[in-house]
């Protein structure tokens with residue numbers, strides 16, 4: 001279910017590509033299970049639920065979408081692994097619930113090129129959603145991605161190859177729709193990105209700032225709220241874990257200074273929160289929470 005928040009004069013909609021399954025060790029890395037299972041209890045297969053949120057921003061530079069979810073170009077096996085089942089058009093359905101359609105989007109910011117962020121950037125152009133020609137999902141949008149991350153995605157190694165699928169970005173490049181950029185970006189006067197390395201070399205977080213109010217969309221620089229509370233908790237997905245810790249320290253300082261509304265992309269329980277001073281340092285005070293295993297979308301969405 002989409003949630004709308006107001007940052008100064010800017011309306012932002014937290015939308016979702018739905019709930020996925022993930023191995024608990026993925027998000028919590030070397031943290032012992034006896035510790036992380038107090039945050040989120042896994043199922044019998046050691047899996048935990050993970051949301052796949054995106055952000056729609058009604059900015060002065062037009063409608064900006066941050067990330068695109070897994071999309072629908074998933075094979076049966078991938079659907080099974082992710083626990084996606086038969087749900088299709090998940091993000092698009094949630095966007096429609098707040099009145100927006102693919103052709104309304106002016107800018108798509110890809111925080112990085114992992115499949116759960118860039119998968120929905122393109123779609124199969126067939127009437128029944130079966131495999132076929134791949135086209136941009138958002139037909140009018142210019143897409144923005146970081147050059148260093150695109151290089152990493154285009155030439156993966158054995159460790160990173162599984163998440164990088166060229167048909168998530170190649171058709172955008174071919175259509176001249178992917179703007180490949182270097183470093184922090186400004187989109188109008190209210191939206192900007194900041195490089196937050198660790199999870200990947202050039203992952204970009206997104207700030208929305210207007211009339212003294214701030215929102216920080218943390219993407220996988222800080223996937224769950226507890227990752228911000230405990231700097232040493234770093235996902236095993238992260239390519240540069242030591243850098244992730246320093247990135248989180250910096251983001252924490254900036255978020256505290258600006259009293260930013262934090263949006264967590266994958267936290268199955270804490271959707272938004274704000275930092276407050278705690279006995280061990282800054283900690284996230286949850287604002288919007290949800291039931292861990294509840295899918296924010298209807299169980300079955302028509303193909």
Ligand SMILES: [Zn+2]
Pocket residue numbers: 114116117220266
């Ligand atoms: Zn992710």
